[in-house]
Amino acid sequence: MTISSGSARLAALTGSFGIDNVLISTVPQPSPGPRQVLVRVRAASLNFRDYLVVTGRYNPKMPLPRVPLSDGAGEVEAVGEGVTRFRRGDRVAGIFMQTWLDGDTIEAHGKSALGGAIDGVLADYVLFDQDGLVSVPAHLSFLEAATLPCAAVTAWNALVVQGRVKSGDTVLVQGTGGVSLFALQFARLAGARVIATSSSDAKLERALALGASDGINYKTTPDWDKRARQLTSGRGVDHVVEVGGSGTLARSFNAVRTQGHIAVIGILSGLAGELNIAPILHKHLTIHGIYVGSRAMFEDMNRALTLHQLHPVIDRVFPFEQIHDALRYMESAAHTGKIVIDYGA
Amino acid sequence: MTISSGSARLAALTGSFGIDNVLISTVPQPSPGPRQVLVRVRAASLNFRDYLVVTGRYNPKMPLPRVPLSDGAGEVEAVGEGVTRFRRGDRVAGIFMQTWLDGDTIEAHGKSALGGAIDGVLADYVLFDQDGLVSVPAHLSFLEAATLPCAAVTAWNALVVQGRVKSGDTVLVQGTGGVSLFALQFARLAGARVIATSSSDAKLERALALGASDGINYKTTPDWDKRARQLTSGRGVDHVVEVGGSGTLARSFNAVRTQGHIAVIGILSGLAGELNIAPILHKHLTIHGIYVGSRAMFEDMNRALTLHQLHPVIDRVFPFEQIHDALRYMESAAHTGKIVIDYGA
Amino acid sequence: MTISSGSARLAALTGSFGIDNVLISTVPQPSPGPRQVLVRVRAASLNFRDYLVVTGRYNPKMPLPRVPLSDGAGEVEAVGEGVTRFRRGDRVAGIFMQTWLDGDTIEAHGKSALGGAIDGVLADYVLFDQDGLVSVPAHLSFLEAATLPCAAVTAWNALVVQGRVKSGDTVLVQGTGGVSLFALQFARLAGARVIATSSSDAKLERALALGASDGINYKTTPDWDKRARQLTSGRGVDHVVEVGGSGTLARSFNAVRTQGHIAVIGILSGLAGELNIAPILHKHLTIHGIYVGSRAMFEDMNRALTLHQLHPVIDRVFPFEQIHDALRYMESAAHTGKIVIDYGA
């Protein structure tokens, strides 16, 4: 599909929350102001957060209309005055929090999160401050590059930055969603062993094919924590990439070794719940809450992706106009890896 | 009081759990084997854990009899063959986990915890492996030195080792128990500001006298988390030394700044409870479970105590024979600082 | 003195290197562009680097004219479009490298160093990108605030960020220049002991008055490294803030403890020299080269300065027009603390 010069598609959550309220319209092509970069978005990817945003569960008070989706990749169409980091034609992706460039995060960074606090990337043309973009690895297609900003940076931050995963460690990843598969891949790059859990033997096969040494089906082995201990000769795993939230955290406390590390990333199984916190203390655990990461982490991660010519795992690609189907597919949780939106050529 | 040469008092939890089942008997003075050190204990201190141990809530399956109490200080009475670290007359204290000497902790260290996994220090003479002792600062009495092994090392590990507290940080300490007051003192040594919470204005006065900049009475100000945010101009505190457990953790999540640090140390208000873990993720928090610390941490802490000629806060001293009253006083939670047992001269 | 509206003084190293080639002229008052802040500079301070810059020893290929001096403080006179961090009347200081905001440094940051790679602050009005400024502590005068950007941030980075100085540590500072006195003060804030060296007993008295526990006159005690070991009971100091360069580094290697830390900050005694590097290896030392620090470090430091109401040590104040005398005074090395330039009211 081609978009006529000077006009472009833009999809916004309009009126009230709900997948069907993501309305596609045609808008004029914007122009970059000082230090701004106009990006012709070529692909986007979905995160579970996008589903929560659209259905109003992420922030019920979010003002509408809002352009959803945090993760997009494309090429630089035009640059404004004073832009030094990019030029026309560069292949780029937006960073999740537009103002978290390096170092620690602060509360203000959250106010620059794409597709949440501010408009996201579900549009043919998006304006970014030049600081809010990174170059993407040359070996990745736009479809692949669009999977990186949220899920991949989150996994990198969890394991490499906060977790300081090292060769010989064992990492337990839960499920086969976007973050979990990136965590699997990054753990393998770092020389770690990976144990994956899933409710599906087919998905576990996929995890094994990606380099996991062991899969645990938590449907057939509900006490997957004990199994993880057995698989590590009783020692426990060094890291858990926890995406389940309070529903799985108690078992993660058991699966991890003394003075082990839990990266709390997702809240798929519920925000609140009864939780015995004594193991945190008795096992001298470290728990890191991970909320994506900085531009510097993204750039470090890109160096690793490039060195290893690593490709993200894409589950399924939907065209731009089928964004609603894509969100419903996310809702179904049937995916293994990333759900991607193709904006067309 | 004097103990006759060759015999000595020993108090053990006998038969079943309960304060009244701590029975004092007279036993022969032991002799040190190879690499062992015989310590003439001169003072001990109580921790809330000791109360839980004696009443059977710490480990209901603990085999009895067991000598309770982890924290003791005294002088070296005799040394066995091959002892190089100490000699007769040295002033020493036992380390909480006898085998955690340096570096990270492992599960096995827990099996060497005094007054829990193994017999403790409620006896005139106790045999230690030479590795299980540290020299105590010269400016401290035995009564003072006996307060250090559990509570002080815990506070040091929480703030200095795991928390890397630095000058200009703000630390929130909960209550005025042993760990909290040591945390207050160590935070001040490190150049941090301290906000203390308590249910008692009198105890808050004590905290202010020890260097806290602000006190919050959580009886009269139940939303102490909001008050802590106000006191830090909305930024939130850098560190919370969390002793309340699940009953207070939700408010600690709110009181702490983005990418702040919570040291989970105690479980006074309950092990389990409903807990919304989303703030861990959204605020990019770090939570460290702290279970005392290593001998190397104890020695580093002693250097700080010595440099600053710092004295622990002792609430009340009981003679050896009144151990039962001391445990009941701990139960009453009326104390500010440490409860100490004086073994007599 | 007052400057007439619309015109202002500017001093630039012109024609060739040399103190006398710093020429003062009158220039029009600049206007802030987008995201720029116009600062009415009220004070500046000198660093040894400024002396090296002006005399051509810092970078003999530096293009001239160049406005020297990296460290200035003043108030915001006007803000350009899109400025969100400051408003007119705010009290601010420039950051040394205008683009090192947070996280690690990269080569490109060096190209934004004030008074070296780019024009500095020796002018009544200076334009900054809004990102290149920090608010200064309210309790400091402009003369005091102007001492912070290079020397204080360097000392903070050396001890607090890279050195992770902790309570009970011993820090050795060399001499009584700007960085050394800030290091002394920050070490004390952090609860560390300080040993100071100097060639002058009078300067050592000053160091003791500021909180050093011990002074070593290296003229009368040339083997100050041995003395430092004695003062630490043979253990060695934990940190050396090394300002002397290769002329003193060998002794620093001896003065520091096994696995100790040396922050290499200055090169007063020569860039190159014969150096036995074996102790680095055998003592398992960590050496950090420190080249100022990031804006985030500056802001953390300001929190500490504010909490402790700490005041920098100013040796002497020169009016703007006497910049040449000020530079010659720096050359003489007679100072204790900072040399400051007062721009007048």
Next chain:
Amino acid sequence: MTISSGSARLAALTGSFGIDNVLISTVPQPSPGPRQVLVRVRAASLNFRDYLVVTGRYNPKMPLPRVPLSDGAGEVEAVGEGVTRFRRGDRVAGIFMQTWLDGDTIEAHGKSALGGAIDGVLADYVLFDQDGLVSVPAHLSFLEAATLPCAAVTAWNALVVQGRVKSGDTVLVQGTGGVSLFALQFARLAGARVIATSSSDAKLERALALGASDGINYKTTPDWDKRARQLTSGRGVDHVVEVGGSGTLARSFNAVRTQGHIAVIGILSGLAGELNIAPILHKHLTIHGIYVGSRAMFEDMNRALTLHQLHPVIDRVFPFEQIHDALRYMESAAHTGKIVIDYGA
């Protein structure tokens, strides 16, 4: 060859320094005391340090006779009273410093270095304290396991512990000696890229076969530092494993990126020399002196070796009786990887 029960070979540097003064004699088989383990050594490996020790350059005041060699592996022949960590038949290796178990190192650890401060492993039977041994990976022969205690632990400490090497980093290793090849292998396990330097194209071929991406012959490309910068697109490498000492350090300063890391490990090209230290400061470098490592590091490394079934690179094997030839071969510097001593079956 078989040794008769009750007697055993022991080789000691006797009378004065020199390879020919390593004299082999027959001694009675020792018996383990309390907490001691008698190891039947099956293989040893040589480090450059052993050559320095034997020729008197390591410590000219070393008291003789001394049993040389730090690195040995074998099986437990007998255990003394109180030994809990091992039993007869276990496959073990000695740790380089017998008392550095975990955490940081202190001066006292140096006094327990095998084959230097205390007698080493060049004997059929060696007594160890039980704390001074680790289990060796099951997939390694004794010849392979004997290569680990000094060179491999040094490389692990340099890159993994101190350097925190991560996926995507670039590591420059100098030469193809034992430490350098382990560094190459560990960097690859950690997902890093490796650039190797050598004076020999044949040795570079070996490095490439082991996973290096690039080799630089410093004979034909004397400015290997510039080449390393080119190979990293001008950024510089993230880590240098520096084995050359002052002869190569200046080029390493140039090859490494801003805020990069140099692990100083060896002193092959001379202890002292003219050295411009300005780059340490201007590039904000971190230099770690690495002197082997702790038992905990050894154990972590063994987990990585086991997970990846990694085999050390052995250059050549000499029988016990040819220890003199082995030392002369070390002197020739013709090796690629480790020189190993086979004690026979």
